[in-house]
Amino acid sequence: xxxxxxxxxxxxxxxxxxxxxxxxxxxxxxxxxxxxxxxxxxxxxxxxxxxxxxxxxxxxxxxxxxxxxxxxxxxxxxxxxxxxxxxxxxxxxxxxxxxxxxxxxxxxxxxxxxxxxxxxxxxxxxxxxxxxxxxxxxxxxxxxxxxxxxxxxxxxxxxxxxxxxxxxxxxxxxxxxxxxxxxxxxxxxxxxxxxxxxxxxxxxxxxxxxxxxxxxxxxxxxxxxxxxxxxxxxxxxxxxxxxxxxxxxxxxxxxxxxxxxxxxxxxxxxxxxxxxxxxxxxxxxxxxxxxxxxxxxxxxxxxxxxxxxxxxx
Amino acid sequence: xxxxxxxxxxxxxxxxxxxxxxxxxxxxxxxxxxxxxxxxxxxxxxxxxxxxxxxxxxxxxxxxxxxxxxxxxxxxxxxxxxxxxxxxxxxxxxxxxxxxxxxxxxxxxxxxxxxxxxxxxxxxxxxxxxxxxxxxxxxxxxxxxxxxxxxxxxxxxxxxxxxxxxxxxxxxxxxxxxxxxxxxxxxxxxxxxxxxxxxxxxxxxxxxxxxxxxxxxxxxxxxxxxxxxxxxxxxxxxxxxxxxxxxxxxxxxxxxxxxxxxxxxxxxxxxxxxxxxxxxxxxxxxxxxxxxxxxxxxxxxxxxxxxxxxxxxxxxxxxxxxxxxxxxxxxxxxxxxxxxxxxxxxxxxxxxxxxxxxxxxxxxxxxxxxxxxxxxxxxxxxxxxxxxxxxxxxxxxxxxxxxxxxxxxxxxxxxxxxxxxxxxxxxxxxxxxxxxxxxxxxxxxxxxxxxxxxxxxxxxxxxxxxxxxxxxxxxxxxxxxxxxxxxxxxxxxxxxxxxxxxxxxxxxxxxxxxxxxxxxxxxxxxxxxxxxxxxxxxxxxxxxxxxxxxxxxxxxxxxxxxxxxxxxxxxxxxxxxxxxxxxxxxxxxxxxx
Numbered sequence: 001x002x003x004x005x006x007x008x009x010x011x012x013x014x015x016x017x018x019x020x021x022x023x024x025x026x027x028x029x030x031x032x033x034x035x036x037x038x039x040x041x042x043x044x045x046x047x048x049x050x051x052x053x054x055x056x057x058x059x060x061x062x063x064x065x066x067x068x069x070x071x072x073x074x075x076x077x078x079x080x081x082x083x084x085x086x087x088x089x090x091x092x093x094x095x096x097x098x099x100x101x102x103x104x105x106x107x108x109x110x111x112x113x114x115x116x117x118x119x120x121x122x123x124x125x126x127x128x129x130x131x132x133x134x135x136x137x138x139x140x141x142x143x144x145x146x147x148x149x150x151x152x153x154x155x156x157x158x159x160x161x162x163x164x165x166x167x168x169x170x171x172x173x174x175x176x177x178x179x180x181x182x183x184x185x186x187x188x189x190x191x192x193x194x195x196x197x198x199x200x201x202x203x204x205x206x207x208x209x210x211x212x213x214x215x216x217x218x219x220x221x222x223x224x225x226x227x228x229x230x231x232x233x234x235x236x237x238x239x240x241x242x243x244x245x246x247x248x249x250x251x252x253x254x255x256x257x258x259x260x261x262x263x264x265x266x267x268x269x270x271x272x273x274x275x276x277x278x279x280x281x282x283x284x285x286x287x288x289x290x291x292x293x294x295x296x297x298x299x300x301x302x303x304x305x306x307x308x309x310x311x312x313x
Numbered sequence: 314x315x316x317x318x319x320x321x322x323x324x325x326x327x328x329x330x331x332x333x334x335x336x337x338x339x340x341x342x343x344x345x346x347x348x349x350x351x352x353x354x355x356x357x358x359x360x361x362x363x364x365x366x367x368x369x370x371x372x373x374x375x376x377x378x379x380x381x382x383x384x385x386x387x388x389x390x391x392x393x394x395x396x397x398x399x400x401x402x403x404x405x406x407x408x409x410x411x412x413x414x415x416x417x418x419x420x421x422x423x424x425x426x427x428x429x430x431x432x433x434x435x436x437x438x439x440x441x442x443x444x445x446x447x448x449x450x451x452x453x454x455x456x457x458x459x460x461x462x463x464x465x466x467x468x469x470x471x472x473x474x475x476x477x478x479x480x481x482x483x484x485x486x487x488x489x490x491x492x493x494x495x496x497x498x499x500x501x502x503x504x505x506x507x508x509x510x511x512x513x514x515x516x517x518x519x520x521x522x523x524x525x526x527x528x529x530x531x532x533x534x535x536x537x538x539x540x541x542x543x544x545x546x547x548x549x550x551x552x553x554x555x556x557x558x559x560x561x562x563x564x565x566x567x568x569x570x571x572x573x574x575x576x577x578x579x580x581x582x583x584x585x586x587x588x589x590x591x592x593x594x595x596x597x598x599x600x601x602x603x604x605x606x607x608x609x610x611x612x613x614x615x616x617x618x619x620x621x622x623x624x625x626x627x628x629x630x631x632x633x634x635x636x637x638x639x640x641x642x643x644x645x646x647x648x649x650x651x652x653x654x655x656x657x658x659x660x661x662x663x664x665x666x667x668x669x670x671x672x673x674x675x676x677x678x679x680x681x682x683x684x685x686x687x688x689x690x691x692x693x694x695x696x697x698x699x700x701x702x703x704x705x706x707x708x709x710x711x712x713x714x715x716x717x718x719x720x721x722x723x724x725x726x727x728x729x730x731x732x733x734x735x736x737x738x739x740x741x742x743x744x745x746x747x748x749x750x751x752x753x754x755x756x757x758x759x760x761x762x763x764x765x766x767x768x769x770x771x772x773x774x775x776x777x778x779x780x781x782x783x784x785x786x787x788x789x790x791x792x793x794x795x796x797x798x799x800x801x802x803x804x805x806x807x808x809x810x811x812x813x814x815x816x817x818x819x820x821x822x823x824x825x826x827x828x829x830x831x832x833x834x835x836x837x838x839x840x841x842x843x844x845x846x847x848x849x850x851x852x853x854x855x856x857x858x859x860x861x862x863x864x865x866x867x868x869x870x871x872x873x874x875x876x877x878x879x880x881x882x883x884x885x886x887x888x889x890x891x892x893x894x895x896x897x898x899x900x901x902x903x904x905x906x
Contacts, residue, residue, distance in 0.1 A: 141582060
């Protein structure tokens with residue numbers, strides 16, 4: 001188990017190196033415009049050149065990348081080109097906001113999808129039609145439109161919830177919940193659309209398997225067959241989709257955070273990218289990849305618990 | 314959304330019998346969505362000629378002009394730009410996004426899917442690695458991070474987005490190609506000297522065309538959604554008219570003039586919804602309808618009057634005039650069991666013999682009440698100790714199952730839940746049919762495991778199904794079946810999936826347990842050797858009917874029906890009749906009871 005985890009971690013590190021390297025080399029094409037942006041209206045060809053020398057932008061890209069990598073290994077993620085703020089604490093605090101949003105959305109997505117999928121697969125008929133129609137709606141309507149309609153109705157018209165802004169959980173849990181309600185709903189609708197279909201599909205497959213029939217012939221209650229046996233076996237393929245869903249929600253959060261002015265990682269990334277704040281972009285990219293690596297590792301561990309055959313000792 | 318989960322299991326993607334195009338023409342959903350898309354596309358193509366204004370032409374005197382203002386049929390936005398013109402130009406932006414995103418994803422995904430699937434393992438593991446790398450990366454983050462590189466040009470963004478979408482396509486194509494690669498016709502093409510390139514182009518591409526067409530619709534939808542989302546955020550040049558940008562502008566003016574917001578929303582919604590719905594129709598047309606849910610419930614009776622049990626039956630089990638049917642795609646019922654009658658006394662063994670498809674397993678399932686949910690019992694009567702089983706609710710049947718009737722399946726491995734230990738499954742079964750504490754049930758299970766000839770009961774108790782052999786698994790299933798001392802044991806081909814040496818041991822075990830517990834056994838099999846070994850009486854089934862029945866001795870000595878003669882003749886050729894004397898389990902497993 002430990003050697004397996006180490007191997008996965010090794011693969012994660014390779015992934016992180018590759019992605020940051022590719023990102024850096026792609027970004028290195030736009031260094032000059034970053035310098036011009038930072039100088040603002042005072043930019044002259046000379047001052048741009050001077051700033052580029054000062055920031056070390058005139059060195060070969062590979063040297064700059066290795067320089068960055070070396071600093072990262074000693075725990076130094078650099079400072080913002082525009083605000084001189086250190087990157088690591090800024091990214092970490094924003095990541096907290098995003099994770100609170102995404103994890104909440106993910107938990108609700110799982111509960112709703114399992115309920116809908118199991119209901120559809122074990123009842124069939126009307127239940128199945130209703131659940132399929134619901135997930136179709138999630139697919140059909142772009143998340144953006146759902147977000148805007150919810151804001152218009154819940155926040156602007158009914159004034160039930162704040163339209164934008166964020167309160168930290170530690171400050172006021174009730175306000176925190178209110179501030180992420182609409183963003184979470186938007187993420188959940190998108191997530192449920194694909195998760196519920198996945199749960200339904202794998203439950204249908206499981207309920208048609210031989211062992212289900214044999215369990216019935218032993219006099220075991222239907223509820224136990226569906227929830228204890230079929231669902232547990234169906235959970236394994238659904239879990240893979242869930243981990244992809246998590247990665248997709250991280251992406252979705254980028255748009256959502258900007259729409260709702262949540263001070264998360266997506267909004268931070270967005271602003272940094274508009275300015276070309278390379279240290280921040282690199283820090284965000286690295287944290288993003290690490291998060292993905294962690295999620296995949298957790299997925300494997302949970303999968304091993306669910307599925308004895310996938311256990312690696 | 315991920316394309317992969319939208320596409321059906323490649324194994325099911327067999328070419329449809331009816332031409333997909335003809336099916337599509339009969340599907341109103343496909344027709345309506347195609348027409349909508351066509352209208353939108355044509356409007357987009359005609360845009361340069363039908364729009365009164367340039368999409369970026371700002372007129373101060375037209376700022377927030379109301380709908381219907383001369384020259385501004387849908388009004389103008391806060392910058393005095395004509396909404397109708399901008400809408401039509403936005404269609405083109407969406408179309409270009411869809412075209413770039415979908416074609417990049419398809420070109421990369423299909424090319425590498427074909428190569429990775431068709432050529433050797435080394436190339437495949439390389440492509441596999443690259444695509445799983447792309448897949449694990451949060452794509453939207455990359456798109457935003459690379460904004461300084463793309464300079465916000467939506468076409469460059471779509472190019473990258475296409476790359477990010479390609480792993481889904483790659484996987485679909487690779488799986489299909491791996492599946493089709495070893496098909497006979499591809500082999501034949503290879504043998505007849507066609508080059509790999511020709512084979513890929515001709516035969517393999519033909520198989521993947523359906524999933525590709527389906528995926529293209531979903532890809533286009535994703536690309537359009539994404540482009541609007543980014544434009545809404547203000548990524549990219551504000552000179553590019555786009556639904557997302559229009560929605561953002563309209564939203565700020567929601568109270569002044571909601572139509573500024575509603576028009577682009579409706580068009581964007583129609584566009585993406587049509588693509589997704591068309592994709593679903595395409596999938597139905599190319600891949601056929603997917604599996605439907607099967608409810609775990611009592612068998613369906615065709616009507617109230619289907620139960621035709623008459624006289625009080627004295628036997629343990631009496632099956633009378635049983636007719637079981639399945640609905641065909643055309644909606645009619647096709648009978649698979651056509652009026653079967655037989656009975657079974659307590660302690661007796663009846664062999665139900667016939668080839669696969671003769672209806673013998675369906676008959677067995679109907680006694681247990683576990684027919685697939687599509688099955689319909691057209692008529693008949695199944696009585697257990699005089700009590701009619703047809704028409705009983707699932708919960709009443711459940712009370713009988715395990716206690717009165719129990720079941721041994723054919724394939725031992727697939728009949729155990731892979732996620733629980735053997736012990737946990739058996740304990741659950743025992744506690745479902747008898748009130749018993751966990752510790753008592755555990756002790757009982759260990760004793761049972763020992764009784765069915767398992768050498769190290771504790772170890773088997775703690776094992777998962779994949780850790781034991783097929784023969785052991787069958788013993789476990791027998792232990793589960795006899796746990797509550799049933800009166801009737803239904804064994805469906807209990808030895809077919811086992812090695813020949815194990816078969817004999819299992820039959821001996823069944824015989825012993827039957828004598829010990831005084832059970833009646835209904836043995837379903839195609840193997841006359843097994844029947845000869847263990848049965849008192851035999852019923853021969855063919856095409857859903859019992860063609861001959863009688864005592865085992867009579868049937869073997871003087872088979873009357875030609876089908877029985879045929880079956881008997883075939884076993885003599887195969888030397889499958891056992892000649893060795895029965896061996897007690899203890900001796901066979903080298904263990905004391």
